[in-house]
Amino acid sequence: xxxxxxxxxxxxxxxxxxxxxxxxxxxxxxxxxxxxxxxxxxxxxxxxxxxxxxxxxxxxxxxxxxxxxxxxxxxxxxxxxxxxxxxxxxxxxxxxxxxxxxxxxxxxxxxxxxxxxxxxxxxxxxxxxxxxxxxxxxxxxxxxxxxxxxxxxxxxxxxxxxxxxxxxxxxxxxxxxxxxxxxxxxxxxxxxxxxxxxxxxxxxxxxxxxxxxxxxxxxxxxxxxxxxxxxxxxxxxxxxxxxxxxxxxxxxxxxxxxxx
Numbered sequence: 064x065x066x067x068x069x070x071x072x073x074x075x076x077x078x079x080x081x082x083x084x085x086x087x088x089x090x091x092x093x094x095x096x097x098x099x100x101x102x103x104x105x106x107x108x109x110x111x112x113x114x115x116x117x118x119x120x121x122x123x124x125x126x127x128x129x130x131x132x133x134x135x136x137x138x139x140x141x142x143x144x145x146x147x148x149x150x151x152x153x154x155x156x157x158x159x160x161x162x163x164x165x166x167x168x169x170x171x172x173x174x175x176x177x178x179x180x181x182x183x184x185x186x187x188x189x190x191x192x193x194x195x196x197x198x199x200x201x202x203x204x205x206x207x208x209x210x211x212x213x214x215x216x217x218x219x220x221x222x223x224x225x226x227x228x229x230x231x232x233x234x235x236x237x238x239x240x241x242x243x244x245x246x247x248x249x250x251x252x253x254x255x256x257x258x259x260x261x262x263x264x265x266x267x268x269x270x271x272x273x274x275x276x277x278x279x280x281x282x283x284x285x286x287x288x289x290x291x292x293x294x295x296x297x298x299x300x301x302x303x304x305x306x307x308x309x310x311x312x313x314x315x316x317x318x319x320x321x322x323x
Contacts, residue, residue, distance in 0.1 A: 207315025
């Protein structure tokens with residue numbers, strides 16, 4: 064997978080990502096992790112380390128992280144909370160897992176599953192089953208989006224956006240908004256227990272710049288999906304940017320915990 068995410072976008076979204084994560088699922092994670100110390104953690108699609116910065120201090124035990132991403136520049140920018148030790152591995156996620164990688168007790172990812180194919184997700188589930196490791200897969204989009212106040216062509220844009228999310232990506236046809244449900248089903252079919260909870264972004268006018276960049280990204284995606292509607296989509300973006308001083312956007316995500 065070679066999708067490129069700018070460091071400034073990852074930094075801008077990090078507070079919203081962290082605020083969205085459900086505390087109850089973190090509590091459940093503590094009850095299903097083995098007592099091994101240090102806890103070995105693999106973070107897939109780690110980017111600049113947001114998942115480590117959220118989860119590391121909350122695991123409350125000795126731990127070691129291995130952060131995997133295809134973007135060497137993002138991995139070089141990783142910072143760690145406190146003294147949580149980590150190393151990085153730059154590789155294409157299509158190649159996961161490399162044969163020499165020591166198995167973890169916890170495998171985690173954030174904002175990744177909607178970009179991968181069903182075949183890749185099945186390989187990830189197989190890996191977890193083979194090594195009896197816990198999986199915490201966070202912030203997968205599920206297709207729920209609410210825009211307030213409404214604007215003309217919201218429905219048209221959101222329909223095109225969902226078609227784009229569920230369409231071809233670098234790996235192949237992405238799971239998109241179906242990813243949370245498919246992940247839960249695949250784990251359950253293999254005998255794992257699964258708990259899912261909503262981890263929605265709830266953006267307010269105080270997060271106007273994050274909203275603006277989100278809207279610009281959606282605008283680019285829907286033009287790629289339906290280029291013939293470009294003028295309508297341009298007008299939509301102009302209207303929504305003018306509403307930012309009173310705009311609220313809810314973006315539906317799911318966090319999934321799976322364990323043997």
